[in-house]
Amino acid sequence: MTDDTPAAEGFDEDPSASSEPDGGAVVVEPDEHVHVDPYERNWMRIAAFTMVVFAIAVTVAGLALGIQVPTDEGRVDPNTLASTPPWSEPGLREIVPGEEYDLYIVARRFAFQPMEVEIPQGATVNFYATSADVQHGIKLGLAGAEGRQASNINIMVIPGQVSKLTSTFDDVGVYDYICHEYCGLAHHQMAGVLRVVPAEGGE
Amino acid sequence: MLKGRPTQVDYQLEQRDRNFVGYHLIVAVAALLIGSTFGPLQSLEHAGIDLYPQMTWLVDNYYQGLTIHGVLNALVWTTFFITGFLTLCMIKGLGRRLRYPVLNWIGFLTMVVGLVITAVPLLAGNATVLFTFYPPMQPSSLFYIGLTLVVVGSWIEGLGFYLTFYEWRKDNPDQRSPFIAFASLVTMVLWQIATIGVAAEILGMLLPASLGWTSGMDPQLARTLFWFTGHPLVYFWLLPAYLSWYAMLPKQVDGKMFSDQLARLAFWLFLLLSVPLGFHHQFVDPGIPSGWKYVHFALTYAVAIPSFMTMFTVIASLEYGAWRRGGRGLFGWVRALPWGNPSVTAQLLAGILFVFGGIGGIMNASYNVNLALHNTAWVPGHFHLTVASAVTMTFFGISYWLVPYIVGKPLWAPKLALASSWIYFGGMLVFSNALHTVGLLGAPRRVPLGLAPYIPSEWSGHLWRVGIGGTVMYIGLILYVVVIVVTALRRKRFAEDEGVEIPVAESRRDVQATPVWLDRWVPWLTATGLLILLAYGPQLYEQIVNAQLNSPSFPP
């Protein structure tokens, strides 16, 4: 390949380009600033702009729509769950009848406690979870199947930690809660069910 | 003096140094071969064809195979290939032997010993903890000891690089460090900073607990330390591929390096930004304030900048080469690339798959979007496009000139090598798309989906695509191994006037024009340290002072 082949259109062929280095006489001074091709500069602008737009979208979804990730909710001793309320009695607690519930879930190989929960349509549920042994996880809901529903609930369930996430359930159906972190040889069997049923005397 | 052919251009590695690189490759390819064998088994299991009952002579269950798959592919194939390849780039780049070849030999042998020690409990079924080994699930202590030795060995090899560079710098105070050596050094430094996390996790918490010195572990802190390493680990895999794309591939397509300066800037930015964002793997962890997760989310978006730079620069240098080969047109130039060269094709296909991997990666990193994706089958769908495609296929491509260079024999059956890449690529498109799809529908990862009671029958079409795609990939991968092994073992040697060169592209602009600050370590290392301190310091401090080692261990 010889160097008098035309350079690609639009590429600035640099005068200081080291095409034939055998002359060896010229001392090249370093550039003061990074030399950036004009096309590349524009590309970088587009890239930065795109990322900013994405970041704004994510932030708005977090603040305005309330789609939040879990935060630090304090610790609990995994060895004494059986004697630490509320973990000693996992299950559903009614806060505002028909509207708001707290659900305490204890993960233990290879089942959740409770394994089945029923709530009325339109209810808001605060999920609290911890583990009595190894790491587990909860992904609530599946899509693409008759009668099954998906949700935004996704948490790690870690011994020593309390996980919390909240969701409102406007759609009737079956929401499987599936263990999504490898927890041992029957990891694939660890799943419970949340049923959202039409509210009594509901609309 | 300053202007002139850099030392690297004519330097050829001595045969014993080539062999040293070759030994790394032998371990790497053997690991890939064994590790990948579980790939089609896992994929077919998803499709409902459970071959594990026939595999009991090798593994007891899906999870043991998956652990071997993850460890051998993601940790061993990558680490050994990379240390070998970077050794070659150091020697070639600096135009001299390593300062202390014995030191690097010690490092390499330490890695091998570590690998053997890890393999024992893995194969015996005493370490079925997957490659993330999250506590308090506890493998045999040998697993930890072996992994530690692999990391220590790689550090020793890195030390050998630094000493070599130090000597070169003394001899060449005013030269820009040759790019391929520079990029190798950045990769190694990144790896050493990154692995501090997992070293602290294993030596400070997991190993003492497994030896019975402490009564338990703090799983949340362990995860934080693990992901301190886990994210930059992916850059340790990627940067050697980038090295090839930036500085070698252009030469292979008859072009030049588009910009030495921007390439360096990109590498510095990767060093600066790749450690302090590990929380993006922990968006749904309980014990981390969401504000800190948001900080790491923002920093992850910042890494998109050098990634987009890389995309531009690599494509621009390909276009430049294609134009010099006579290609014309807005997209028409693509046809002028040397698609008949298996080394080039493997890397071009790697790059194409990486575009999809990158888009998926941005989605993973997008804070609350992660709720829809975390630990679903989407994630393996994603990283088979990155580590198992962008990185692995680039390493295929590198092997196609590297192995001939090492053994002094022409590549056997280049057509088969070409076919290998296309087959793997085609399989990957199907496989990865299907995994992404079932992941979005809610399928968890690390699950033998065929056995899981909750998987709806409506998904079977997608799961079949996983099975078919995965099997096709494996065929492509086996062809790669066959081509490489036959090349190494064949009789035919290069004739006197034949041979392969290490492709090192010239920069379009003289490298001496590169600003000095792009070739200085102290400011960049300081900035890296500071940023890590800012982004990780407060949370690490918090989690360490509040740590409670009260989670007892459990067998897998």
Ligand code: HEM
């Ligand atoms: C023939 C080629 C391959 C096939 C068919 C294949 C298939 C699979 C499948 C189906 C899974 C998902 C398992 C699950 O989540 O339950 C998986 C996991 C994985 N694969 Fe591959 N794979 C192949 C090659 C590779 C390569 C080359 C690498 C890395 C360089 C790799 C790295 C991984 C890793 C890290 C995991 C995750 C393991 C874990 O979750 O612990 N794979 N593979």
Ligand SMILES: [Cu+2]
């Ligand atoms: Cu579980």
Ligand SMILES: [Cu+2]
């Ligand atoms: Cu599980």
Ligand SMILES: [Cu+2]
């Ligand atoms: Cu990451």
